[in-house]
Amino acid sequence: MQERAEIRSKYWLALFLVAAYTVPFAVGIYTENVFFDLQWLADLTTVILNGIMQGGVYAMFAVGLTLIFGVMRIINVAHGELVMLGAYLTWMFFFYVGIDPLLALFITLPIAFCIGLLIQKLLLNAVVGGPELTPLLITFGLGLTIIHIVEAIFTTDYRTIPYAPDALQLTETIAVSKSKIISFVMAAFISLSVFFFLKVHRIGKAIRATAQNADVAMVCGINIFHIYMITSGLAAALAVAGGALVSIQFGFNPETGVLYTLQAFAIIVLGGRGHYIGALIGGVMLAVIESLISFMIPNGTAMVEIASYGMMVFVLLIRPRGLMGPKEN
Amino acid sequence: MAQNEHLRNFGMLAILIIVLSVLPPNLNLYQRSVIMFTMMYVVLALSWNIISGYTGYVSFGHVMFYGIGSYATAILVVDYGWHWIPTLFVGVLVSFVISLCIGFPVLRLKGPYFAIAMLGAAEGTRVVATVWDSFTHGGEGIGLPNVENSFETYFAMLVVMLVTIVVSYWVGHSRFGIRLNAIREDEIAAESLGINSTFYKLSAFALSAIFPAAAGGIQAYKVLYIDPETEFFILVTIYMKLFAMFGGKGTVIGPILGTFILYIVQEITWVKFPTAHLIAFGVFIVLVARFMPRGLMGFAIDKGWARKGMVH
Numbered sequence: 001m002q003e004r005a006e007i008r009s010k011y012w013l014a015l016f017l018v019a020a021y022t023v024p025f026a027v028g029i030y031t032e033n034v035f036f037d038l039q040w041l042a043d044l045t046t047v048i049l050n051g052i053m054q055g056g057v058y059a060m061f062a063v064g065l066t067l068i069f070g071v072m073r074i075i076n077v078a079h080g081e082l083v084m085l086g087a088y089l090t091w092m093f094f095f096y097v098g099i100d101p102l103l104a105l106f107i108t109l110p111i112a113f114c115i116g117l118l119i120q121k122l123l124l125n126a127v128v129g130g131p132e133l134t135p136l137l138i139t140f141g142l143g144l145t146i147i148h149i150v151e152a153i154f155t156t157d158y159r160t161i162p163y164a165p166d167a168l169q170l171t172e173t174i175a176v177s178k179s180k181i182i183s184f185v186m187a188a189f190i191s192l193s194v195f196f197f198l199k200v201h202r203i204g205k206a207i208r209a210t211a212q213n214a215d216v217a218m219v220c221g222i223n224i225f226h227i228y229m230i231t232s233g234l235a236a237a238l239a240v241a242g243g244a245l246v247s248i249q250f251g252f253n254p255e256t257g258v259l260y261t262l263q264a265f266a267i268i269v270l271g272g273r274g275h276y277i278g279a280l281i282g283g284v285m286l287a288v289i290e291s292l293i294s295f296m297i298p299n300g301t302a303m304v305e306i307a308s309y310g311m312m313v314f315v316l317l318i319r320p321r322g323l324m325g326p327k328e329n
Numbered sequence: 330m331a332q333n334e335h336l337r338n339f340g341m342l343a344i345l346i347i348v349l350s351v352l353p354p355n356l357n358l359y360q361r362s363v364i365m366f367t368m369m370y371v372v373l374a375l376s377w378n379i380i381s382g383y384t385g386y387v388s389f390g391h392v393m394f395y396g397i398g399s400y401a402t403a404i405l406v407v408d409y410g411w412h413w414i415p416t417l418f419v420g421v422l423v424s425f426v427i428s429l430c431i432g433f434p435v436l437r438l439k440g441p442y443f444a445i446a447m448l449g450a451a452e453g454t455r456v457v458a459t460v461w462d463s464f465t466h467g468g469e470g471i472g473l474p475n476v477e478n479s480f481e482t483y484f485a486m487l488v489v490m491l492v493t494i495v496v497s498y499w500v501g502h503s504r505f506g507i508r509l510n511a512i513r514e515d516e517i518a519a520e521s522l523g524i525n526s527t528f529y530k531l532s533a534f535a536l537s538a539i540f541p542a543a544a545g546g547i548q549a550y551k552v553l554y555i556d557p558e559t560e561f562f563i564l565v566t567i568y569m570k571l572f573a574m575f576g577g578k579g580t581v582i583g584p585i586l587g588t589f590i591l592y593i594v595q596e597i598t599w600v601k602f603p604t605a606h607l608i609a610f611g612v613f614i615v616l617v618a619r620f621m622p623r624g625l626m627g628f629a630i631d632k633g634w635a636r637k638g639m640v641h
Binding site (some may be wrong): 149 | 437
């Protein structure tokens with residue numbers, strides 16, 4: 001019986017995803033934005049490629065969230081604010097010191113690691129395993145604080161970093177901007193190295209053990225509070241790395257973090273909460289559907305936000321495990 | 330609870346109402362509007378409290394219903410030429426229907442997932458209000474006719490506040506409220522005792538959705554200009570949540586007390602330190618959630634200043 005419901009929910013999820021990918025096309029045909037000539041197909045390919053590239057960046061900050069959730073069962077609502085903070089840190093190093101945004105990662109990542117460590121040590125260690133809503137409120141307040149501190153320092157103006165703005169022509173009609181390719185490669189590199197760190201390194205193994213069962217991990221001699229702190233630092237570093245990659249592609253201001261939180265949350269729900277590879281796949285899927293929407297639906301850029309909320313709510317209702325999440329959580 | 334405790338609580342309420350209704354002629358315009366907004370936040374905090382304090386489903390998107398109410402009033406007054414009082418009832422009705430439509434799927438989610446789904450729903454409503462130009466005037470907002478209305482809106486808000494307090498008090502004391510508490514403590518156990526949890530959650534959600542709509546409508550008529558950014562502003566949700574939590578969620582006196590203390594403090598600091606006060610609010614949320622999760626009333630109960638029965 002249980003098995004059958006399980007399989008049924010899998011089919012419903014597949015059906016939902018197919019429907020979600022069809023809707024932009026249907027609306028596009030209805031509003032006559034879809035032509036099916038060669039030029040349009042080339043545009044479509046460009047859009048999908050761009051979506052995949054962007055998905056790498058989304059995945060970048062979603063894996064941080066999924067890591068925290070997997071290990072501590074905490075939803076860090078301030079995650080998007082850490083992304084935003086990362087973008088501002090990179091911007092600061094670029095404009096005041098003149099360091100290349102990608103080289104700046106060597107400085108910003110240790111800073112981010114320490115920030116994550118401190119947040120965990122001071123605020124979250126005491127509430128792990130308690131009522132689920134307390135950490136939610138704490139991180140929410142933390143996010144608000146970060147937003148307004150950044151706003152007090154940098155004002156609400158949009159900032160951008162001019163970095164590799166020209167496009168790479170793949171064929172005559174298909175082009176992808178270089179900054180997107182660079183950030184996709186960086187995102188793939190960083191998230192895969194964290195993945196192998198988790199698989200191979202002793203601390204990575206300890207993190208996975210804590211995620212599976214904190215009590216047993218403790219019995220085996222793992223100091224789980226150290227592991228929590230390392231996880232949190234790692235997640236903050238991933239968020240800040242995501243922020244650096246965001247900063248070379250898009251404009252950002254203090255308020256943009258909220259959107260990133262919601263996107264990251266939608267991604268980890270889709271991929272399966274606490275599942276690392278799931279977050280990577282979910283990131284690409286969400287980014288592709290978002291770019292399809294903004295390509296084919298008129299006024300679509302405003303609709304993009306609705307895509308992630310709808311995705312999140314429907315997946316939670318149909319199949320809370322998501323694509324590949326573990327059964328019980 | 331004993332009969333005389335009801336009497337004493339209603340006596341306190343009567344004193345509050347009498348004080349608030351004899352005050353206005355003695356105040357200037359600014360003080361009147363500060364007290365009006367305080368009452369508005371009492372309404373918001375108490376209605377947030379019905380779904381989140383009593384039932385335990387913490388909503389991060391209650392501003393949605395407030396925005397729906399204010400848009401109903403603004404659209405009907407400006408585009409259809411209605412008198413503003415009937416529009417409040419339309420806003421309440423619309424908000425009620427929408428809360429049922431949204432609540433039915435979303436209330437199946439638990440804990441943090443409900444919270445974030447509500448955050449998404451509120452943001453989604455904001456996007457709809459921005460995009461749907463022909464009906465909501467889109468991002469440019471709606472300007473209402475400029476008339477002197479500080480007395481009308483003051484007393485309308487007073488009435489809405491009175492109704493909200495009485496309904497919250499009733500919820501806190503009736504079988505209905507006890508069932509909501511049972512759902513908060515353990516939903517599966519409550520269901521096994523024969524409580525239809527879907528029905529009760531949905532009614533609590535709808536009940537908590539109608540008062541913000543009325544408050545939002547009055548506020549729209551008072552401030553004369555609304556747009557999606559201010560009417561679906563996430564800070565409004567934060568305020569109602571913080572006021573209710575600071576006072577003590579799951580009680581009636583708590584949110585009232587919390588609002589009267591914090592809103593006045595916020596109003597004073599806001600004038601002096603426009604950005605710093607938001608930073609301070611973030612820190613304050615963290616501190617309240619971390620060290621005082623049960624709020625002022627919980628603190629008072631622990632110290633023995635208030636009896637447990639009294640605060641409900």
